Amino acid sequence: DVKVTQSSRYLVKRTGEKVFLECVQDMDHENMFWYRQDPGLGLRLIYFSYDVKMKEKGDIPEGYSVSREKKERFSLILESASTNQTSMYLCASHRGGQATTNEKLFFGSGTQLSVL
């Protein structure tokens, strides 16, 4: 089965720090996604990427940037972490392509980020 690995399960950072959240998938998937999950708000799309070096803003991109230099790796960057970015962050991947639209997303285990 596809494995999506997020580098940290728990992370504690200070306000103003630059934070990198890493996500790696091992099945040559074209599409990768970053969501944040908050109680009562569900999963909200931050950014997604449909190819190397390609990215699209999701619904809440403010305060975040992303990098996809290699197909297997999709990084989420918090340039200057703030307390309102305390959340759980989920990475996901998908094979991509029109013929695969009905296929499921594969999710990582999530990173619980606390910004103090």
Added chain:
Amino acid sequence: AQTVTQSQPEMSVQEAETVTLSCTYDTSESDYYLFWYKQPPSRQMILVIRQEAYKQQNATENRFSVNFQKAAKSFSLKISDSQLGDAAMYFCAYRSANNDMRFGAGTRLTVKP
């Protein structure tokens, strides 16, 4: 962007009974896919069921079935013969033709023994 609305933050059901979770969505697209995912306390997201918008027949997967009303933009999940292991957060999701995917706010399902 498409939006997905789950109006029930919490639901509970007695073991062996049936429960229905609601989901509505807003879109101008004609080609899309809908999903229900389950998230137990382990945080792992598990696909429960999926529905192609072009199919009129409602999808079923064992004890799980959907009521897909395309004109009403409604996609509810019915869980029959509820089991303790069904207790989880349930998320409704919409995928457009370009593969980006949006989720609802979730419904927390409690199963009472």
